[in-house]
Amino acid sequence: MAVEKTTYQKYEVTRYSNIQVATIDEYTEDGKVVGAHTHRHVLNPGDDTSGETKRIQDVAAVEWTAEVIATWEEMQAQAQADAGL
Amino acid sequence: MADVKISDLPLKPVPVGTDLFELEGGGVSNSVSLDDIAANMPPITTGRVSFGDADFYIELTGGNPIIRADAGDYLAYIRGTDLWETRVGGAVVAYQSGTLAGISTQLRCPAVSFDDGVNALNEYEEGTFTPSFRDNTNTAIASLADGRYVRIGDMVHYMFRITLTDLNGANTNFRFAGLPFSTANDYGTASFANVQGMTITSGVSFGGFAVGSSLFPTMWDATGGTRSMLIGDITNVFQCTVSGQYQTS
Numbered sequence: 001m002a003v004e005k006t007t008y009q010k011y012e013v014t015r016y017s018n019i020q021v022a023t024i025d026e027y028t029e030d031g032k033v034v035g036a037h038t039h040r041h042v043l044n045p046g047d048d049t050s051g052e053t054k055r056i057q058d059v060a061a062v063e064w065t066a067e068v069i070a071t072w073e074e075m076q077a078q079a080q081a082d083a084g085l
Numbered sequence: 086m087a088d089v090k091i092s093d094l095p096l097k098p099v100p101v102g103t104d105l106f107e108l109e110g111g112g113v114s115n116s117v118s119l120d121d122i123a124a125n126m127p128p129i130t131t132g133r134v135s136f137g138d139a140d141f142y143i144e145l146t147g148g149n150p151i152i153r154a155d156a157g158d159y160l161a162y163i164r165g166t167d168l169w170e171t172r173v174g175g176a177v178v179a180y181q182s183g184t185l186a187g188i189s190t191q192l193r194c195p196a197v198s199f200d201d202g203v204n205a206l207n208e209y210e211e212g213t214f215t216p217s218f219r220d221n222t223n224t225a226i227a228s229l230a231d232g233r234y235v236r237i238g239d240m241v242h243y244m245f246r247i248t249l250t251d252l253n254g255a256n257t258n259f260r261f262a263g264l265p266f267s268t269a270n271d272y273g274t275a276s277f278a279n280v281q282g283m284t285i286t287s288g289v290s291f292g293g294f295a296v297g298s299s300l301f302p303t304m305w306d307a308t309g310g311t312r313s314m315l316i317g318d319i320t321n322v323f324q325c326t327v328s329g330q331y332q333t334s
Contacts, residue, residue: 014334018267018298022212038212040234040265042298072297079271079296080258 003029011056016072017063019043021056045072210236214265216245218323223254224262229324234265241266241333248324249282256316260299266333271296273331282323295331 005027012020020042027035043049046069049060105116133153135142140155152160159172166183177189188205214232218225232245243264273295280291292303292311302314 014267016267020266038210040212040214041263042265042267044267044297076297079294080301082271 003027003034009053009056011059013059013063016075017045017068019056019059019063021052045069206238208236208238212265214243214245214263216247216261216263216327218247218249218255219260219262220255220258223252223256225249225255225323226251226253230263232263232265236266236333239269239333240330242328242330244326244328246279246324246326249322251321252316252319252323259314260301261293261327262299264295264298264300264331267298268295269332269334273300273329275300275302275327275329277302277325277327279324279326281325282320283318284320285318291325293327293329295329300327300329 005025007023007025010022010024014020021040023039023041025037025039026033043052043056043060045064047060049057052060105118107114107116131145133142133144138158140153141158142153144151144153154160154173156173159170159178161168161170166180168178168180170178172178179186179188212234214234216230216232218227226249227247228250229246229248231247232243234241234243236242241264245261247261271294275293275295277291277293289304289306292305293300294303295301303311304314304318305311
């Protein structure tokens with residue numbers, strides 16, 4: 001029987017509205033999963049989402065308000081300042 | 086034939102086994118036992134058997150029995166204080182002598198004698214990610230960018246290798262972007278190996294800290310202490326291998 005590959009995504013939104021995207025390749029044979037591979041990336045508030053699926057773009061549009069983006073950028077700057085950089 | 090009400094029938098002891106019922110109709114009298122009924126009852130091939138819960142029932146579809154349940158239902162086997170439950174969503178929960186022994190969606194260590202979940206492993210994942218080297222605006226061009234990770238609980242262990250061919254305008258506030266999970270704090274660390282393509286040939290050590298989904302590389306030397314990696318430190322063909330860990334939320 002031929003092995004079939006199905007690709008799908010799942011995502012989680014963190015408390016700072018980072019969107020963690022998992023792209024999962026699932027391999028099935030006779031309807032049973034025989035293998036899988038997960039590739040991940042994270043979208044931070046304000047990131048370019050033009051290369052993402054519409055679903056992820058929609059999530060970003062809802063999550064990333066101007067206030068959320070500003071808070072995220074402040075946190076990043078503060079973390080670097082705390083590290084003395 | 087006149088209707089016969091059950092309430093009109095003479096009282097009899099509850100029949101069991103081979104006790105006979107007398108049936109009369111059309112002037113002919115017959116007898117039948119419970120065993121006869123059980124032996125000749127046609128099998129149920131469709132329909133459902135419910136248990137007083139509209140969302141929990143056994144359904145027969147095409148001869149296949151299917152147990153239907155909603156989010157709050159589970160199938161349980163109980164023997165004394167030992168128990169297992171099959172819950173909606175796939176989790177199998179086991180109790181031994183009344184104590185939680187395991188949940189199939191969590192690995193518990195030790196298996197018994199606690200219930201706060203502190204040592205319950207409910208996340209394990211391994212996979213890949215694509216690191217990039219960039220500043221706030223520009224992303225360097227890489228001929229090789231390969232990352233691997235294992236997440237155990239909320240700890241992410243990662244390693245990656247990246248080889249650049251052109252900085253592509255990136256010139257300040259460098260970071261390695263693309264870590265697989267967002268960080269929960271700025272305690273994340275990094276170790277560097279096989280660093281090449283630097284303008285500095287000796288006298289420095291490398292480090293880094295992970296914030297957000299990026300790793301910010303740092304350098305240390307005896308004169309200036311710790312500082313950021315600067316454009317003057319690297320060339321277009323900068324490359325390195327990095328490993329580290331951080332906590333995710």
